[in-house]
Amino acid sequence: MSVTVVLGAQWGDEGKGKLVDILSAHTDICARFAGGNNAGHTIIAPIGLDHVQTKFAFHLLPSGLVNKEVTGIIGSGVVVHLPSFFEEFDTLRAQGLDCSNRLFISDRAHLVFDFHQIVDGLKEVELGGSSIGTTKKGIGPAYSAKASRSGLRVHHLFDPAFADKFRKIVEGRYKRYGYFEYDTEGEIERYKGLAERLRPFVTDSVVYLHEALAAGKRILVEGANALMLDIDYGTYPYVTSSSTTIGGVSTGLGIPPRRIGKVIGVIKAYTTRVGGGPFPTEQLNETGVHFQEVGCEYGTTTGRRRRCGWLDLIVMKHSCLINGYDALNLTKLDVLDDLEEIKVAVKYLVDGKELLGFPANLETLTKVEVSYVTFPGWKTSIAAVSSYEDLPGIARKCLKVPIEWIGVGPGRENMIKK
Template sequence: MQSLAIIGSQWGDEGKGKITDLLGAKCDVVVRYQGGNNAGHTIIVGDKKIVLHLIPSGVLHSHCTSVIGHGVVFDPEAFMVEMENVSNSGINLTSENLKISSNCSIITYYNKLLDGQREAKGPVKIGTTGKGIGPTYEDKISRKGIKLRDLFDLDILTTKLEANLIEKEALFKNLYRCDYPSAQEEAKRLYELGKKIKPFATDTFSFLDQSIRENKKLLYEGAQGVLLDIDYGSYPFVTSSNTSCGGIYTGAGLPGKSISEVLGITKAYTTRVGEGPFPTELFDDVGEFIQTKGGEFGATTGRKRRCGWLDLPLLKYTVKASNLTSIALTKVDVLSGMDTLKVCYAYEYEGETIDCAYPGIDLSKVKPLYKKMKCFSDDFKSDTLSKELEDYIKEVEQFIEIPVGIIAYGPERSEIKFRKDYF
């Protein structure tokens, strides 16, 4: 196997960080290809808790090169803060072990301001992180965005920001009535940040091309999850990038090759942060118990995650939408010892019973159908799992028609069982 993609198979927060970290140890290159600092990967190493938002998990391994691909929207100020935090954890970042695409789209102060104002004063609350992600992708698609390479020339940067501000200025003045910096002030701020970031900027597409030619092992690290994909997710309550496997080809590149294995990280139950429909959401003591025991609070925002039973129709859909070849079932320990255990196996929707979701389905109108499972009480101290837990895993495998390759049962690196070899 030369390449592996790690994709969130639900609404994000599935526990990708630890698994990316463990499998990244076997790789030469770890790549981020979409999203921005609206994502958060929490990795526990001994007594240290490291939270990464922009920087790929490969930085935790000295032999790895970490790459931020051109599909990422890049906040220079957030990157500098994160780089300092990582350095304080004893990790030395250099232009050799961290490379940032000079073609990344830049999150400006205007993007963050617009994001926050829309969420606070707009007619529809999406539940964004307020990090400016959506407005930055808007600038990119409308062909008036700022690229990382623009930060290295003050005149070019100022000219582009002046053009970028024309429409936004009308919104800030007339609709939201908020203060904002001039194009010259924002250009100076970004230019100074650009000086510090310039050593890391490079042509990452060619670097990945060369790495593939040299038969190096590559891991592509996804942020969020397939159900938040701008095209495949529960629109409009989604993020603004392609979080599915397809985002790799547009956001980083895999020249002349295809992905060898696509691993979907899947919680043994389901969670969601922010707004939007959630068919299996639990509003009772069981949901609160899962939330508390699972520590379901966002790494980026600290917001409580809504909790519910495992949704197999949605999982089957993400398997198909992102060409998953196996899944990692995480946080299994949270369900251990519960008095009741269920999975959703189908929906009643528009007079039919369906067992697989699809793009555009109105999840607010589905009625979930549940199957009661036998409870398990594993403590995960032995190499074998209980029959009840094995039955739970088998139920999942048979439904989605791909294997469960990994079982994870805690935040530590050691709290994991591999049922399949990767790399």
């Protein structure tokens, strides 16, 4: 099969971008299928004749674009904030990565406007103490508009009735939230200019991708967020607003399931999450601080310090059942180098009884007692290790799941292929 999918297997921030970067050397098209510029992938890659190691921050654009032979597709399931799209595009170009003529947006993709971002903040205020902890990028309100059939899509930008439709939608937000400061007419004028700049990027992505498949092109699908943030299967309501699972690939890109080949799940050697919501293995102690500091656990998009805890195999079992991974990529194993002991969660118990799966009810989740298996730490650096056999014995003993790639550092060269 010519479609490979890379998905986050935990709560996001697993390091998907690095694997996408590596796999993009053997692909023709890299496609995003869900989410918006609330995602964040960091890539470190050599640029220019002098091969200067450069750090790139991707938010909306597919990170496979680091490979200058790859074409990027932003699919119909993605929500797009055009000012952020062009800001990211221009920043990458200033860093020496020009994506001109090899980046396209589906004409069916929904648009995120600044009023969506304002509403995002107002909704968080409404929730008060139950705040979800969103990035306030307007993603949730844009998907809400999509689901209620009141959103605007990319093709609407070129509709003569765009201005009237836009005014009507803003008026609807005023009725719902009360008047808030917003220059509706100024925004309409701004989007007229953005629409003209966007025109060369717009395509019918369904036709584009299926013509590519018919021509034998290799397509790499890059997930945003992760399984535990999925609107259906994550820790609802502390989730994102889209389908982050393998099912989202078909709905977000228009690719039939039978055309999908390898599915790769990316997991961290420990667990992190951003924002509110339950986190059974969270460590509010020196171990958690170690993960934060040594693992540089700060959000690419928000800069927020991530919450950290031990690897959770109950989460991983739930993730594997839903996404059916063919292989896993374990990242940041080197962050465990200096720990005296390493714990892995293997069971959730409530009143002494083991739960069979990851519970839907968050009240149940707050009551779980986590059962761990403890391993002694290997207490040596693995950053220079280049083969699985050269990993410390105890590290290999910890890797009991079918793992194909192991990350032992931040660079491209710090990835072991098993």
